[in-house]
Amino acid sequence: MFGPSSEAYEDLYDAGYIDDSFAFDFTAEKGFGFSIIGGDSHYPDELQEKIEQTIESFKQNGLSEPEASRAVKKKIGTFLRALNSPEFIANEFTRYRFNEMNLFDVLPMLESLDAKDLESVLHAHFVPDAKTVAVVKDDKEQ
Numbered sequence: 022m023f024g025p026s027s028e029a030y031e032d033l034y035d036a037g038y039i040d041d042s043f044a045f046d047f048t049a050e051k052g053f054g055f056s057i058i059g060g061d062s063h064y065p066d067e068l069q070e071k072i073e074q075t076i077e078s079f080k081q082n083g084l085s086e087p088e089a090s091r092a093v094k095k096k097i098g099t100f101l102r103a104l105n106s107p108e109f110i111a112n113e114f115t116r117y118r119f120n121e122m123n124l125f126d127v128l129p130m131l132e133s134l135d136a137k138d139l140e141s142v143l144h145a146h147f148v149p150d151a152k153t154v155a156v157v158k159d160d161k162e163q
Contacts, residue, residue, distance in 0.1 A: 022079050023058060024095070029075040038068045051120045054146060065156045076147050084143075089136035097131050 023029055023045045033039045043060035062068045084092075103109045110124070117124045 022075055023072075024092075029071070033068065033071055036067075036071075038062055038064050038071060056146065069154055076143075080144060080147065083140050084136045086136050089134070089139050092139065093131055093134050097128065100127060100131065 023043075030039070030043070033043070039060055039062055043062075045056065045058045047056045048054060058072055059068070103113075114124045117127075
């Protein structure tokens with residue numbers, strides 16, 4: 022939804038709501054998960070509104086198969102690059118074992134995902150009133 026080549030990113034950037042500090046990430050653990058979306062902005066209220074509108078638009082309109090495939094391929098590429106790091110392998114192998122999973126099952130699982138799977142997670146993850154918004158202002162700007 023918010024990758025650098027996405028329509029939302031381009032719109033936010035062109036409108037001046039974000040700069041190159043804008044980022045997003047998702048963390049999933051046993052029993053909970055969360056997303057972080059944001060970055061530096063001179064217009065935090067407008068940015069928050071646009072982020073929420075983008076999420077709602079994806080929830081209503083769904084994902085096309087090419088969008089889903091691109092997202093999955095990007096995740097696979099990120100995962101495979103990370104396997105070049107012995108530290109990553111050690112940390113993630115341990116993390117997965119503690120969660121009664123196997124690190125080496127990740128790739129086949131990612132490869133099996135499709136648009137319906139991603140849409141299901143989208144609806145389960147972004148639920149109304151389950152968000153926290155933090156705006157940190159520079160003392161000079163107040």
